Amino acid sequence: GDCTGPRSARVVLGEPTIDVAVLETARGGLLREGLAFDACDIGCVTNVTADHLGLRGVHTVEDLAAVKSVVVEAVHENGWSILNADDPRVAAMREEARGHICYFSTKAPKQWPDFLKDHVLHGGRALGCDLASGPFDMILYDQAQKMLICRADEIPATMNGMAAFNVENALAASAMAVCNDVPLPVIREALRSFGTSYEQSAGRLNMVEREGVRIIVDYAHNPGGLRALGGLVRKLRTGNSSCIGVVGIGGDRRDQDIFEMGEIAASLFDRLILKEDYDLRGRSAGEVPAILRQGALKAGFDASKIEVVLREHEAVERALGSALNDDLIVVTADDIARVWARVSAPPANELDPIPYKGAIPLQSEIRVF
Structure with a gap:
């Protein structure tokens, strides 16, 4: 669930049978109530992007970075702060982070910033995976040693290494596990x-x-x-098939963020079906799709290939009904359960939909909720 606030964390921390708690700590809860704990063994910040700006006094990405740094400032002196070395704002948190520092990076070692090169040279801990040139080996650097964790393309969630963001997530998760003394073979099999x-x-x-x-x-x-x-979507496109985007964004985002979302969508899709969330979050009906449309048009998208279907489930139906063989539909879903139940439901003449096998088997059956 959406359990990133301190109240959910307190429920977990109050259960005496739990040995390790992995708590996502969002900026909303931090600003409302702070952390749910005085100190943590491991703190990790994956990235800082321009999201949720203009809310609760946070108006710049620098403001947001200051909020997120609270997580690593709460690490106890014998713990570990894990930072994304590729994100300059996250890497800068090393000045305030407590405990020992562990970095992760998807760049080639020769492209590492000087602070990361020095860190590893002096025996510091870091995890790396060169996504630009390969091979996709995830390497642990620790005390002047190099150890293979696994290959990124062996992790189903990375889609053969094509989903770069999930390689970053795998590095961050592995770093947290390493710093919690989980053996490498266990980490490898879990990934x-x-x-x-x-x-x-x-x-x-x-x-x-x-x-x-x-x-x-x-x-x-x-x-x-x-x-x-979008980086993954571009790699999944085949031949002359079309890519249909069913796109929306929360109404509590700034106009400029919604506009930018429309611009990005224009660069990714051949057709756009614009929708809005069920909770308008202070916006009037149709306002968010209208701004999305403006952004797409500003980026040069063909107006005749844009549709506005306000209700998400109807927008999904429109995409399913108009897609042709080998087309790719991308839904930026609000009501995840409802959308998944619809797209994974077996067609009337079939028993089961087919899990996508274009890049790598999903290793799971489809369930309808």
Whole structure:
């Protein structure tokens, strides 16, 4: 669920049978109530992007970085702060982060910034995976040693290494596990068993194929998320097939963020079906899709290939009804459960939809909720 606030964390921390708690700590809860704990063993910041700006006094990305740095400032002196070395704002948190520092990076070692080169040279801990040139080996650098964790393309969630954002997530997760003294063979097997099925990670790169149409359901709810997803979408496109985007964004985003979302969508899709969330979050009906449309048109998108279908489930139906064989549909879903139930439901003349096998098997069955 959406359990990123301190109240949910307190429920978990109050259960005496739990040995390790992995708590996503969002900026909303931090601003409302702070952390749910005085100190943590491990703190990790994956990235800082221009999202949720203009809310609760946070108006710039620098403001947001200051809020997120609270997580690593709360690490106890013998713990570990894990930072994305590729994000300058996250890397800068090393000045305030407590405990020991562990970095992760998807750049080649020769392209590492000086602080990361020095860190590893002096025996510091870091995890790296060269995505630009390969091979996709995930390497642990620790005390002047290099150890193979696994290959990124062996992790189903990375889609043969094509989903760069999930390589970053795998590095961050592995770093947290390493810093919690989990043995490498255990980490390796766990990574190899994790895919993007609805059951394992609802709303995060869930894919299915039905009646010759490939469908991605993903909670890409901001420009950064859609831009990252777009890197994978471009790699999945085949031949002369069309890519249909069913796109929306939360109404509590700034006009400029919604406009940018439209611009990014214009660069990714051949057709656009613009929708709005069920909770308008202070916007009037149709306002968000109108701004999305403006952004797409500003980017040069053909107006005749834009449709506005306000209700999400109707927008999904429109995409399914108009897609041709081998087309790719991407839904930036709001009601994940409802959208997935629809796109994964077996057609009337079939028993089951077919899990997408274009890049890598999903290693799971499809369930209808």
